[in-house]
Amino acid sequence: MTEITSLSLFELIKNIKEKNISSNEVAKSFIDRSEKSKKLNAYVTENFENCLKLSKEFDNKPNFDLKLPGIPIAVKDLFCTNEVRTTAGSNILNNFVPSYESTVTQNIWNEGGILLGKLNCDEFAMGSSNETSFFGNVQNPIAKDLVPGGSSGGSSSALAANLTPITIGTDTGGSIRQPASFTGTVGLKPTYGSCSRYGIVAFASSLDQAGPMSKDVKDSSILLEVISSFDKKDSTSIDFQRNNYSSELTRNIKGIKIGIPKEYRVDGMPGEIESLWKKGIEYAKDCGAEIIDISLPHTSYALPTYYIVAPAEASSNLARYDGVKYGLRSSGKSLIDMYEKTRSEGFGEEVKRRIMIGTYVLSSGYYDAYYLKAQKVRQLIKQDFDQAYNKVDAILTPSTPSSAFKIGEKSNDPVSMYLNDIFTVPVNLAGLPGISIPAGVDKNNYPLGLQIIGKPFDEQTVLNIAYSMEEKINYKNNITDWWME
Amino acid sequence: MDGIMSKNNLEYLIERNDNVYEVVIGLEVHAQVTSNSKLFSSSATKFGAEPNTQVSLVDAAFPGMLPVINEYCVKQAIKTGIGLKAKINNKSVFDRKNYFYADLPQGYQISQYKYPIVGEGNVILDMPEGQKHVGIERLHLEQDAGKSIHDVDPNNTLVDLNRSGVALMEIVSKPDLRSPDEVNAYIKKLRSIMRYLGTCDGNMQEGSLRADVNVSVRIKGSTDLGTRCEIKNVNSIKFMQMAIIYEANRQVDLIEEGEEIDQETRLFDTKKNETRSMRSKEDAHDYRYFPDPDLLPLEITDDFIDQLKSEIPELPDDKKKRFIDEFKISPYEATILVSDIDTAKYFEEVVAKMGKNRDMKLAVNWITGELFAVLNNKNIEIANSPISAKNLAKLINLIKNGTISGKIAKTIFELMMDGDIDPQIIVEEKGLKQQSDPKALEALIDKIINDNREKAIEYKQGKEKLFGFFVGQAMKVSGGKANPQLINEILKKKL
Numbered sequence: 018m019t020e021i022t023s024l025s026l027f028e029l030i031k032n033i034k035e036k037n038i039s040s041n042e043v044a045k046s047f048i049d050r051s052e053k054s055k056k057l058n059a060y061v062t063e064n065f066e067n068c069l070k071l072s073k074e075f076d077n078k079p080n081f082d083l084k085l086p087g088i089p090i091a092v093k094d095l096f097c098t099n100e101v102r103t104t105a106g107s108n109i110l111n112n113f114v115p116s117y118e119s120t121v122t123q124n125i126w127n128e129g130g131i132l133l134g135k136l137n138c139d140e141f142a143m144g145s146s147n148e149t150s151f152f153g154n155v156q157n158p159i160a161k162d163l164v165p166g167g168s169s170g171g172s173s174s175a176l177a178a179n180l181t182p183i184t185i186g187t188d189t190g191g192s193i194r195q196p197a198s199f200t201g202t203v204g205l206k207p208t209y210g211s212c213s214r215y216g217i218v219a220f221a222s223s224l225d226q227a228g229p230m231s232k233d234v235k236d237s238s239i240l241l242e243v244i245s246s247f248d249k250k251d252s253t254s255i256d257f258q259r260n261n262y263s264s265e266l267t268r269n270i271k272g273i274k275i276g277i278p279k280e281y282r283v284d285g286m287p288g289e290i291e292s293l294w295k296k297g298i299e300y301a302k303d304c305g306a307e308i309i310d311i312s313l314p315h316t317s318y319a320l321p322t323y324y325i326v327a328p329a330e331a332s333s334n335l336a337r338y339d340g341v342k343y344g345l346r347s348s349g350k351s352l353i354d355m356y357e358k359t360r361s362e363g364f365g366e367e368v369k370r371r372i373m374i375g376t377y378v379l380s381s382g383y384y385d386a387y388y389l390k391a392q393k394v395r396q397l398i399k400q401d402f403d404q405a406y407n408k409v410d411a412i413l414t415p416s417t418p419s420s421a422f423k424i425g426e427k428s429n430d431p432v433s434m435y436l437n438d439i440f441t442v443p444v445n446l447a448g449l450p451g452i453s454i455p456a457g458v459d460k461n462n463y464p465l466g467l468q469i470i471g472k473p474f475d476e477q478t479v480l481n482i483a484y485s486m487e488e489k490i491n492y493k494n495n496i497t498d499w500w501m502e
Numbered sequence: 503m504d505g506i507m508s509k510n511n512l513e514y515l516i517e518r519n520d521n522v523y524e525v526v527i528g529l530e531v532h533a534q535v536t537s538n539s540k541l542f543s544s545s546a547t548k549f550g551a552e553p554n555t556q557v558s559l560v561d562a563a564f565p566g567m568l569p570v571i572n573e574y575c576v577k578q579a580i581k582t583g584i585g586l587k588a589k590i591n592n593k594s595v596f597d598r599k600n601y602f603y604a605d606l607p608q609g610y611q612i613s614q615y616k617y618p619i620v621g622e623g624n625v626i627l628d629m630p631e632g633q634k635h636v637g638i639e640r641l642h643l644e645q646d647a648g649k650s651i652h653d654v655d656p657n658n659t660l661v662d663l664n665r666s667g668v669a670l671m672e673i674v675s676k677p678d679l680r681s682p683d684e685v686n687a688y689i690k691k692l693r694s695i696m697r698y699l700g701t702c703d704g705n706m707q708e709g710s711l712r713a714d715v716n717v718s719v720r721i722k723g724s725t726d727l728g729t730r731c732e733i734k735n736v737n738s739i740k741f742m743q744m745a746i747i748y749e750a751n752r753q754v755d756l757i758e759e760g761e762e763i764d765q766e767t768r769l770f771d772t773k774k775n776e777t778r779s780m781r782s783k784e785d786a787h788d789y790r791y792f793p794d795p796d797l798l799p800l801e802i803t804d805d806f807i808d809q810l811k812s813e814i815p816e817l818p819d820d821k822k823k824r825f826i827d828e829f830k831i832s833p834y835e836a837t838i839l840v841s842d843i844d845t846a847k848y849f850e851e852v853v854a855k856m857g858k859n860r861d862m863k864l865a866v867n868w869i870t871g872e873l874f875a876v877l878n879n880k881n882i883e884i885a886n887s888p889i890s891a892k893n894l895a896k897l898i899n900l901i902k903n904g905t906i907s908g909k910i911a912k913t914i915f916e917l918m919m920d921g922d923i924d925p926q927i928i929v930e931e932k933g934l935k936q937q938s939d940p941k942a943l944e945a946l947i948d949k950i951i952n953d954n955r956e957k958a959i960e961y962k963q964g965k966e967k968l969f970g971f972f973v974g975q976a977m978k979v980s981g982g983k984a985n986p987q988l989i990n991e992i993l994k995k996k997l
Contacts, residue, residue, distance in 0.1 A: 097566045110565065117559060119566060216566040222795035251568050252797050330795050333598050336609020337563040341661065352604055352659070379600070379790035388792060 021046040022179040026088065026236035029182050033079075033086050040079070040087025040131070043182075044072035047089050047133060051180040056500040057156045059175040061094045062102045062135040071131045083129030084243050091181035093172045094135040095142055096122045096227070097216040101132065105218040106140040106150040106168075109338045109345045109363030119216025120251070121185060121227045121244045128243045133181055137171030140365045141335065142192055142220040144168050145437040148428050149367040156424075157200055158496050159463055163421045166196025172230050173200040177494060183231045183240055187217060189224045190323050191417075191441025194453035197230055198416035198466030201455040201494040203483070204230045205237045206441075208473050209448035210255030213248030219334040221327035222253070224445045234454060234484040238262040241476060260477045268485035271305035273478065275469075276409035280316035281440060283418060289459045290415050297413055297456055297467040297486070304485040309409050313401040318394045319443040324435060325378050325391035326446070331368075332375025338363060370431065399447045406472050411482055414440050416453035416466035440468060450476045454483045455492040464494065514681030515722060516750060518758045522722040525750040526730075527685060527715065528639075528677035529742075531692060532670050533702040534646070534710040535578045541645050541669035542569030542612065549708045553651075553662035561667040563607035568796050571596075575669040576800065578701040579619050579643050580810050582671055585695040585817055586638050588623025590807050594642075596797045600790040605648035605661050613672075615791045618642035619800060625675075625695070626819055627687040628837045636688055637676035646670050665709075671702065677716065677727065682743035689713070689739050690841065694818050698843045712737040717749045719757070728753070729763040733770050733777055745770040749777045821846055829853065835866050844885040845869075855895030856902075864898045872915055888919040897925040910934050910982060938985040940992065943976075946984070947992050950975045961997055969993065 021043055024032070032038045048065045068089050075087035097103045097115040104110045118126070126132070139149040147155040147170025155170045157163035158178035165174040169186030173196030176184050186193040188206035197204025205228045212227040219225060229240035242263050247256040277298060282291070298308055340346035340359030347362050349355030364372070378387035405412065418439055427434045444451040450473070453466040467486070471479035516523040540547060543560040560567045583590050597615040598608075620641035627634040648666035650659050673692065679685050693704035693711060704711050713736055718728035731749060736742045748770075753763050767786070768777040793799075816824070818840045825836040825846075839849045852865050873894065877884055897914060900906045906914065906929060914925050914934065929935055937943055950972060951958050961968040976989045 097564075103565070105565070113565070115564070115566075117564070214566070215568055218565045219796075250570060252570055253795075329792060333600050333610055333790070333792070336600060336602065337565070337607060339602060339604075339609060341604050342562055342607055343564065353602075356602055376790065379792055381788050381790070384790075384792070 020179075022050050022182075024182070025232050026183045026239055029088060030086060030239070033088070034081045040072040040075040040089075041069065043087065044068050044089040044131065044133070047179075047181060050178075051134070051175075053501050054178055054180055057158060057174050057178055057180070058153050059136055059155055059171045059178065059180055060091065060134045061104055061106070061137050061152045061171065064101055064132045064134045068131050068133050075129065075131065080129060084239065085125060085128045085130040088130050088182060089133040090125060090130045091133040091136050091172075091175055091184055092122055092125075093138050093169050093184065093186045095138055095187050095218045096185065097218065098122055098132060098135065101135065103135065103218070104152070105142070106138045106152060107363065107365070107368070108151040109359070110218070111151065111345060113344050115216075117216060120213035120246065120248045121217065124244050124246055125185070130243075136169075136175050136181075136184065139168035139170065139192075140368050141218065141331070142168040142187055142189055142225075143331070143367050143371055145191070145195055145434050146422070146424070146427065147171065147196075148424065149365055151365060154424050156500060157421050158500065159200060159421065159494070160461070161499055162424045163463065164199065164424050166199035166421060168192040169196045169204075169230065173197055173202055173204070176200065176202050176230055176232065177496065178500075183229065183236050185227055185240070185244065186230050187220075187225055187227050188441075188445065189220045189226075189327060190445050191438040193228045193230055194416050194441050194451060194466070194468060195437060197453045198455070199421035199464065201464030201492065202230060202232060203234055203237050203452065203454050204228065205241060205452040205476070205479070206444065206450065207241060207245060207476055208255075208450045209445075210253055211245045211259075211450070211474070211476070213246065213251040213254050215248055215250040221330040222334060223330060224323075224327055226445070234452075234480060234487045235263065235266060237452070238266045238480045238484075241480075245476075255474075257474050262477060262480055265477055266484055267481050268304070268488060270482050270485050273306045273411065273482065274309055274409040275301050275306045275482065276309050276311035276405050276412045278311050278313040278316065278405070278412060278414060280313050281414045283439060286418050287459070290418060290465065293457050293465050293467065294413075294415050300456075300486045300489040301413060301482070303489050304482070306482065311405045311409060311412070313398075313405060313443070315394065315397045315401050316443055319398055319446055320435065320439055322391045322394045322398065323438065323442040323446060324374070325387050326395060328371040328375035329379050329388050330375070332372045332379065335364075335368070335372055367431070395446050398443055402443075402447045402449060402470075410472070410475075410478055412470040414468045414470065416440060416468040420459040420461065420463035420465055444468075444470050449473060450479050452479050452483045454487055454490070455494070456486075456490050457492065462495065464492075514683065516719070516754045518754055521758070523719045523750070523754050524680055524722045525746065526677045526718045526720060526727060527679035527746060528730075529675045529679065529685065529688065529716070530714040531673040531675075531689070532712050532714075533582075533673060533692070533696060533704070535575045535643075535669035535671055536700055536702055537572065537575050537578060537669055539572055539574075540667040541572055541575050541643065543667055545667065547668050551664055553660070553664060555664065557663040557666065561607065561663055563609070569612060569794070571797065571800065572669065575643065576619070576802070577810060578669075579641060579671055580802065580807060581699050581814060582673075582696060582701045583620030583623065583641055584807075584811055584814050585699050585701070586620070586623035586625060586641065586673070588638055588641065589621035590802065591617065591619055591621055592802050592804070593617065594619040594800045594802075596643075596794045596800070597791045598794045601787050603647065603650075604659060605650045605663070605666065607648065607663060607666055611645050611647065612794055612797070613644035614642035617799075619802075625688065625691055627684060627691055629684065629687060634684065636678045636684075639674040639676050641671055641673045644670050644672055677718070682746050685715075685742055685746060686739050689742070691818070694841055694843070698815055698817050706738050709737060713742060715742055715745060717746055717753070718763075719750050719753045729765050731763070731765065731777070732767050734767055734780060736770055741770060741772055744772075744775055745777055748775060752777065818846075829862050831862055831866055835870070838870055839866070842884065844883065848884050848887065848891050851891035852895045852898070855892050856899055859899070859902060861898060861902045864901060865895075868894060868898055872912070876919065888922060889915070890922050893918055893922055893924055900925055900929065904936060904938060904985065905929065906934060906936050907982070907986060910936065934983060936985045937980050937983045938988060940988060943984060943988055943992055944996075946979060947972075947976060947989070947996055950979065951996060958997060969997070972997070
């Protein structure tokens with residue numbers, strides 16, 4: 018039999034249900050491999066002992082009707098987990114242990130999932146390479162000293178290295194799709210309002226959305242079905258009819274109209290991205306889709322708009338980390354002094370940069386020129402998509418303008434780092450579902466992803482297109498376990 | 503007071519040299535919404551609980567916690583808006599007001615900035631010189647902050663978050679008030695309306711009602727507004743009045759000395775009776791207001807508003823009008839009786855229990871006289887009156903039908919307080935029924951005249967003052983029970 022850890026979620030569930038393997042065996046396998054993979058630095062907090070205990074409990078009293086029967090799962094450390102340290106990759110929450118559980122993770126435990134550990138991420142999800150984490154860089158299992166993407170970099174690394182069968186990330190401007198693209202995995206950002214934000218450490222509230230990251234499309238559909246739910250505890254959660262994503266998953270996409278936005282051909286885009294996109298178009302045609310050229314005229318404004326809206330919200334969302342109630346507190350001579358020391362020591366450079374940008378764009382005299390204008394442009398970007406969706410059912414683009422880069426390569430150049438999000442950010446601004454699937458490799462054999470963007474609440478079409486293209490592309494990661502030496 | 507001239511006792515004006523100034527006042531009243539739970543969480547809101555016992559994860563701003571609007575608080579704000587005859591906005595937006603303070607866990611207060619839930623309205627004040635209309639600019643919903651406690655631990659400030667997240671209505675008036683008396687009437691009227699509606703208990707001791715007071719002065723007759731100062735967070739009507747008087751005089755002095763008034767935020771020091779600069783316009787916080795992305799705009803349908811309108815009770819202005827029309831009492835009496843909803847209720851119950859032969863004058867006098875005196879003395883709310891409306895009505899009826907005299911009634915009233923006793927029972931048990939049998943009274947008077955022959959003769963000779971002596975004797979002998987009217991008649995006849 019193949020290694021347990023290389024099985025897909027779907028295969029694991031099948032084997033557990035057929036009693037070929039026990040939950041405890043599965044847990045042991047992932048824990049064993051995780052123990053041997055510390056060099057990747059994917060975990061911030063391990064929950065191995067407890068995971069083994071719970072898997073035994075599951076095996077003693079199995080419930081095979083659950084959707085994730087006894088499946089160990091590591092999650093991004095942005096999800097608050099009851100009695101398990103939750104850091105958001107920040108020193109300011111270094112010792113924070115929540116007394117509550119996020120709705121998304123609770124949904125997973127309710128369906129039989131077992132927490133394996135908390136995965137590294139960029140500090141407060143601000144970053145595209147996992148280099149802003151207080152807990153250090155994460156290695157991409159694809160090659161040494163390669164970034165795993167970000168901000169869900171611990172998640173993408175752990176997933177690609179088979180340290181967890183599946184995982185969840187959060188995506189504010191591409192933080193699920195970009196790391197998936199960098200690690201040859203699948204990452205889905207659902208429609209804004211699909212997965213509850215309750216209990217997720219907030220970055221930019223109007224953009225944040227949790228979503229599945231998996232080895233293949235089918236696995237993402239299984240996990241989406243579990244985590245997507247209407248939640249009264251989140252006022253922006255939307256009460257819509259959710260599909261049975263996994264059972265409705267089909268490769269029959271004949272006649273589906275897929276739009277190709279001309280504005281996504283950006284200056285300086287590597288030729289291999291261009292050719293990947295062309296290949297993707299051919300795959301889509303092979304699957305029976307109809308390809309239609311479309312225009313999303315305000316695309317070039319998306320990145321500046323995002324880098325106003327997201328820092329603005331973040332500057333306010335992060336005001337609660339003040340040393341008064343929980344988390345790090347540095348001693349100071351006065352309240353203000355304590356604030357300044359706590360926040361200076363507690364936050365890293367990138368977080369400080371964004372707090373300052375956000376504070377600036379909201380300040381009186383600048384609000385209209387920046388924040389208000391950005392909100393207006395955001396509406397225009399949304400309208401672009403609305404109009405496009407009069408003609409097409411989904412949109413196909415590259416996931417990122419390049420493959421994974423080396424650790425340190427861009428860390429001193431924030432703008433070039435921000436440019437990484439150029440294809441993913443418009444999707445967040447418009448609140449749409451988007452998936453990244455692995456579609457090929459660049460000249461270094463580093464994975465490249467394609468993005469499929471759907472209509473609001475139409476995750477099913479997005480998944481179906483991805484599922485059918487995935488079969489045609491037939492991508493396989495080539496991972497050598499180099500870090501185990 | 504020095505420098506204050508009052509031409510007709512009604513206007514509040516300040517005279518310096520040859521200039522006469524009037525004071526322009528606008529109030530931002532913070533009224534705590536009567537609600538069992540907070541504006542965006544389900545924590546309790548009871549006053550006086552142990553510190554930090556009414557705090558949820560949302561109130562303490564734990565990571566990932568999200569606000570969820572309390573529909574009841576929204577209804578309360580709309581009802582208040584209706585009571586202020588104000589426009590209810592179909593769409594309003596919650597904004598974040600960002601600033602750092604130890605008792606502000608989120609680092610921002612959720613408030614409404616550009617789009618409040620309630621727009622312009624109007625409040626009528628009953629002033630001695632007549633009615634005065636005060637414009638309402640807006641009413642919006644916002645969260646209260648927690649409380650910093652500086653005087654318990656010598657080295658640390660402690661924070662109590664029980665109040666953090668409690669719903670407040672900020673009611674902003676137009677700069678329509680002109681005197682401390684009008685401010686008094688305005689606050690009392692607002693409180694009265696909200697108590698009728700059950701939307702705010704108006705308890706100033708417990709901080710349920712407090713105000714920021716905006717004060718400016720100008721030459722009487724001018725239509726331009728002067729530079730204003732805002733006096734923050736004043737928590738009693740008396741202090742508001744003191745602060746206004748101090749501040750207005752301070753501003754007039756500055757103007758008279760040829761100096762400019764700085765637009766600034768000031769604090770009222772209740773011990774020194776003065777206002778002090780807290781921060782100038784230049785140091786004003788930049789609150790970086792922006793719409794709270796955790797909350798959707800509040801959308802309210804006309805049906806929803808109509809439903810709430812149908813639940814609005816009769817409010818003081820309407821009740822006053824009805825009392826005057828229906829019960830033929832004076833506007834002054836009606837104003838007193840409607841000012842507090844429980845008083846109005848009590849009065850109406852007395853009226854109802856008096857039945858057909860009701861005597862409004864007696865009812866008003868007994869309530870605003872004897873009863874108010876007792877309640878004041880004992881510091882009891884009328885809702886907890888030691889004498890029920892039913893029994894007071896009985897007492898009034900006993901007077902009205904001649905069973906007892908007004909004087910005996912006062913004795914009975916005292917006795918009734920010991921457990922709300924039925925006055926009829928007291929009358930019977932103590933034998934306090936009025937002597938109204940003419941024959942018995944004649945016999946009694948004959949005996950008195952007999953016993954005081956000389957005085958009777960003196961009276962007949964013209965010493966009319968002695969009539970009182972005979973009445974007094976009759977009352978004394980009868981133990982106060984003799985019907986005074988009958989005594990008068992019989993005495994006149996017999997003497």
